[in-house]
Amino acid sequence: MPAGTAAVAGVPPLARPAPARWRGWLGRLAPHLVLWPPLLVSVLHVVSFTAYTTWISFTPSTLLPEYDWVGVQNYVSVLNSRNWKIAYSNLVIYGCGFVLLTTALGLLLAVLIDQRIRAENLFRTIFLYPMAVSFVVTGTVWAWLLNPGIGIQHLVRGFGWAGFRFDWLVDREMAIYTIVIAGAWQASGFAMALFLAGIRSVDADLYRAAQIDGAGPWRIYRRVVLPCIGPIFIAVLVILLQFAIKTFDLVRALTGGGPGLATQLPTLVVYDLMFQRGLLGRGAAAAVMLLLSLLVVLLPYFAYARWRKRREARHG
Amino acid sequence: MSALVIRGVRKRFGAQEVLKGIDIAAESGEFIVLVGPSGCGKSTLLNIVAGLEQPDAGDVEIAGRVVTRVPPKDRDIAMVFQSYALYPTMTVRQNITFGMECRGVPKRQQAEALARTARLLQIEALLERKPAQLSGGQRQRVAMGRALVRDPLLFLFDEPLSNLDAKLRVEMRMEIKQLHRRIGATMVYVTHDQIEAMTMATRIAVMHQGAVQQFADPDTVYNRPANLFVARFMGAPPMNTVAARLVGGERPVAVIGAGRPDEIRLTLPAEGGPPPGWRNREVVLGIRPEAIAEAGRRFGAEEGSFSTLEAPVEMTEPTGAETIVMMRLGGEPVLGRVAPDVRPVVGGAARFAVDTRRICLFDPATEQLIA
Known part of the structure; x- marks a missing residue:
C-alpha cells in the first residue's frame, strides 16, 4: 500500500487529532507504569528487610526486637552451637549430592529426549511437572514413599522379598540422602529443560560435521555438544546450588530435620531460633550468615557472566 | 571406475x-x-x-x-x-x-x-x-x-x-x-x-x-x-530468448516479429539446423548477448556465418570491460555486448553483427532444445 503509507506520512504531526496524541503518550508511558511500581516495592521490601534483619542480628533481641548493640555476640554463639555446625555440614553433603545428582539426571534426560523421540513434548512436560509442585507436597509424598512401614520397603516386601530393607528415612546416617533424592526428583526436570534448550541451540551443522568426521553419538556429545553448552552448565550449577542453600519446606515436610539432627539445615536453624525458641537476634545472625553463603555462590557467577559478556563483545 | x-x-x-x-x-x-x-x-x-x-x-x-x-x-x-x-x-x-x-x-x-x-x-x-x-x-x-x-x-x-x-x-x-x-x-x-x-x-x-x-x-x-x-x-546476463518463426527454402531463416515493419530475418547456418519438420513453425530463439556485437565484428568466423542488422537502442550499460546494449529486435527486448569504446546513441538506431552459429532453437511447448 504505497499510496496509503504516503498519505499518512504526508500528514504533519501537529495536525493529528488529539486522542491519537494522547494514545501515543500513554503508549510510551505504559512500560514505565508497569515496570517501576513493582520494582520499587520489591527493592524496598528486599533491601529494607535485609537491612533490618542485619541490624537485629547485632542486638540482644529475644522474643521482641530490642535495639541495644551487642556487637558480634549473636554470631559467635550461633557459630559455636552444635546445631549450626551439624546444619552446615549437612548442607555441604546435601548441596553437593543434590547439585551433582540433579545435574547428572537432568543432563541424561536432556540427551535422551534429544534423540528425536516420539511424543517429545509429552515427556518434556512430564519431567517438568515436579517443578510445578510445591516443595511441601514433594516432601510429604516422599515421606510416604520412603516410610518403611507404608512406602517402597513395604511394597517390595509385599511382592515376597521379605528381607528387603529401605529405611534411609529413619536412619541417622542415610536420612540426609533422602532429601537429596526428593530434591533431585523435583529439580532434575528443570535442569533437563535448561540443558535441552542448550543442546538444541547448538548449530545442527556441527552434528553433521562431527558425523562426517567419524564421531559416534557419545563422542559427539562429549567433545562437541557439551563443551558448547559450558555456560549452561555453570548457570544450572549456580541455580541448583542456591536452591540447595535455600531449601527449607522440603526438609520440613519430609523429615522435619530429623531423625534427631540428622537432616538439620541452616534454614531450619534460622526458623527454629526465630520462631520456636524466640531468639530473634541469634536467628537474624544465622539468617545473615545464610545470605552471605548465597552471595559466595552468586557473586562469582555474576562476575563470570560479566566477564563472558565483555569477552563476547570483544570477539563479536 | x-x-x-x-x-x-x-x-x-x-x-x-x-x-x-x-x-x-x-x-x-x-x-x-x-x-x-x-x-x-x-x-x-x-x-x-x-x-x-x-x-x-x-x-x-x-x-x-x-x-x-x-x-x-x-x-x-x-x-x-x-x-x-x-x-x-x-x-x-x-x-x-x-x-x-x-x-x-x-x-x-x-x-x-x-x-x-x-x-x-x-x-x-x-x-x-x-x-x-x-x-x-x-x-x-x-x-x-x-x-x-x-x-x-x-x-x-x-x-x-x-x-x-x-x-x-x-x-x-x-x-x-x-x-x-x-x-x-x-x-x-x-x-x-x-x-x-x-x-x-x-x-x-x-x-x-x-x-x-x-x-x-x-x-x-x-x-x-x-x-x-x-x-x-546460466550466464550473466542470461541468454536472450525471443519468439520467432522458422521459414526459408534451402537454408532456414528465423524471423523475429514476423509481419511487423521492423521484422528481423536471421539466416541460420546450413549445418546443425533444425530438423525439416520445424519449417514454418513457431520456435523460441535463444542467443547469448556476446553473440550480438557492434557491426564489423567477425567473431573469428568465415564470411556468411554472421549477419548484420539495424536495431533501435533503448539503453546502454558501460561496465568498463564492455558495453551492454539493450535493443529491440522485431519488437522484442534483447541484450547485446559491444566493445567498451562503442557507445551507441540511446533512442537512435545502430548496426549490430550477430553470430548466427550461436543461435539455439527451442520448442515453445516443451521448452527443450531443438537445434
Whole structure:
C-alpha cells in the first residue's frame, strides 16, 4: 500500500487529532507504569528487610526486637552451637549430592529426549511437572514413599522379598540422602529443560560435521555438544546450588530435620531460633550468615557472566 | 571406475517432492558442480550423498560400493559446510585433527598430516586459535583443512564460498580449483552461483524443481543448453530468448516479429539446423548477448556465418570491460555486448553483427532444445 503509507506520512504531526496524541503518550508511558511500581516495592521490601534483619542480628533481641548493640555476640554463639555446625555440614553433603545428582539426571534426560523421540513434548512436560509442585507436597509424598512401614520397603516386601530393607528415612546416617533424592526428583526436570534448550541451540551443522568426521553419538556429545553448552552448565550449577542453600519446606515436610539432627539445615536453624525458641537476634545472625553463603555462590557467577559478556563483545 | 554414482534418487519432505529421480555418475578425479536456484534440491542431494539424509528411493554408490544405508562416518567422505561448522570450543589444530582422532590415527601420523595441510592452506600461524578469533576467510580455510587433512574417496562442498565477500570469493574459487588440480580428488560442489559452476566444474549438473535439467561439461551447458531453464539460468546476463518463426527454402531463416515493419530475418547456418519438420513453425530463439556485437565484428568466423542488422537502442550499460546494449529486435527486448569504446546513441538506431552459429532453437511447448 504505497499510496496509503504516503498519505499518512504526508500528514504533519501537529495536525493529528488529539486522542491519537494522547494514545501515543500513554503508549510510551505504559512500560514505565508497569515496570517501576513493582520494582520499587520489591527493592524496598528486599533491601529494607535485609537491612533490618542485619541490624537485629547485632542486638540482644529475644522474643521482641530490642535495639541495644551487642556487637558480634549473636554470631559467635550461633557459630559455636552444635546445631549450626551439624546444619552446615549437612548442607555441604546435601548441596553437593543434590547439585551433582540433579545435574547428572537432568543432563541424561536432556540427551535422551534429544534423540528425536516420539511424543517429545509429552515427556518434556512430564519431567517438568515436579517443578510445578510445591516443595511441601514433594516432601510429604516422599515421606510416604520412603516410610518403611507404608512406602517402597513395604511394597517390595509385599511382592515376597521379605528381607528387603529401605529405611534411609529413619536412619541417622542415610536420612540426609533422602532429601537429596526428593530434591533431585523435583529439580532434575528443570535442569533437563535448561540443558535441552542448550543442546538444541547448538548449530545442527556441527552434528553433521562431527558425523562426517567419524564421531559416534557419545563422542559427539562429549567433545562437541557439551563443551558448547559450558555456560549452561555453570548457570544450572549456580541455580541448583542456591536452591540447595535455600531449601527449607522440603526438609520440613519430609523429615522435619530429623531423625534427631540428622537432616538439620541452616534454614531450619534460622526458623527454629526465630520462631520456636524466640531468639530473634541469634536467628537474624544465622539468617545473615545464610545470605552471605548465597552471595559466595552468586557473586562469582555474576562476575563470570560479566566477564563472558565483555569477552563476547570483544570477539563479536 | 566411477567415483560416485547416484541412481534414481527420490526424496520427499511431507507433501513436497524435492528430488524426482536423480541420476548422476562422476568419474574418478572429476569436479562435479550441482547448480540451481534455491529450493531446487541440490543441498538435499548433497546431504544424501553424505549420508546425512536418507533417500526414499534410489541408490548412492561411492567408489563401487553401494552406501545408501551406510552411516556418514563409514562412507569415507569429507565435507565443507556453508556455515563452516567449526567446533567452537576447539582450537584450529583440534578442529583439523578431530576426524583423525575419531578414527584412531596414531598421534605422529596426525601431526604429519596436520603440518602438511596447514602448509598447503597457509594456516600454520592460526593453529592455536579458536574459531571465534578468525576472520571469515580464515574460517573458510580451516574448514577446507578439516576436509583435506584426510584422504577421503569424495570431497563434498556445500556452498562453501557464499559467506565470503566478493573479492575473497574469487580468490578462494581459484584456490579450490588449483587444489583440485593438484590433489586430483573427486569433488562434488553445490552452489547457486552459475559463475562458480562455469569456472570450476569439469561437469555441471543444472538442477531445477528436483530434477537434473542438464548434466554436461561447462561449454555444452553454456552453448547448447538443454532447455529454456538452463538457457536463462546460466550466464550473466542470461541468454536472450525471443519468439520467432522458422521459414526459408534451402537454408532456414528465423524471423523475429514476423509481419511487423521492423521484422528481423536471421539466416541460420546450413549445418546443425533444425530438423525439416520445424519449417514454418513457431520456435523460441535463444542467443547469448556476446553473440550480438557492434557491426564489423567477425567473431573469428568465415564470411556468411554472421549477419548484420539495424536495431533501435533503448539503453546502454558501460561496465568498463564492455558495453551492454539493450535493443529491440522485431519488437522484442534483447541484450547485446559491444566493445567498451562503442557507445551507441540511446533512442537512435545502430548496426549490430550477430553470430548466427550461436543461435539455439527451442520448442515453445516443451521448452527443450531443438537445434
